[in-house]
Amino acid sequence: MSLSPKYPVRTQRLLLRPLTADDTDALLAYRSRPDVCRYVPFEPMTPSVIKERLSAQWALTELTDEGQALILGIELAATGQLLGDVVLFWHSREHQGGELGYVVNPDFGGHGYVTEAATAMLRLGFEELGLHRIIARIDERNGPSARLARRLGMRQEAHLIENEWFKGDWSNEFQFAMLASEWHAQQAASQ
């Protein structure tokens, strides 16, 4: 199992591609915002944190082993603007399990761009990496993210109560999942 996409990954309106140092200002525009970071594991980022990530975790352009994560920038094809990012974690080779994550600059929210980008990530995960199951972990208070998971066709499987001490509170968490068989059925139904 491995994933080595041909870049850019094209969708109807978007280009997905690895992040570079040229994206620093665009990344800072949303990843430094407390509102954007409220329900994600990271804190608002500074330029030095972004620089460090760009040269380490975010420099990966393929998945060759479990434990790795592939983060791709979401670029609006019409303008070349970076509007957000999506990530695919490869958790387990044995269980063929992965996880999806996403963040958008609020200036670009509400147009379905993340749905489009996340669908492309599911496709890479299921059809190219060969995952069996992809999950999304979502804070109960994060309505837009839960709506997005449902729009992607993911099923809510769990509602965990106070399972993590998260940013100063016990947090309740929804877990969503999609199986490869469900992905293929959804693709067949949309033909």
Ligand SMILES: CC(C)(COP(=O)(O)OP(=O)(O)OC[C@H]1O[C@@H](n2cnc3c(N)ncnc32)[C@H](O)[C@@H]1OP(=O)(O)O)[C@@H](O)C(=O)NCCC(=O)NCCS
């Ligand atoms: C979660 C998050 C990515 C959702 O962003 P979003 O803008 O709602 O997602 P999309 O780009 O897919 O847009 C979907 C919205 O646009 C609307 N929309 C408009 N045109 C659309 C189209 N062509 N296709 C799909 N949706 C469209 C949808 O109805 C939806 O709005 P709704 O949720 O009010 O019904 C965003 O809130 C975010 O970045 N939050 C901060 C980071 C975060 O919490 N990440 C998730 C951690 S689990």
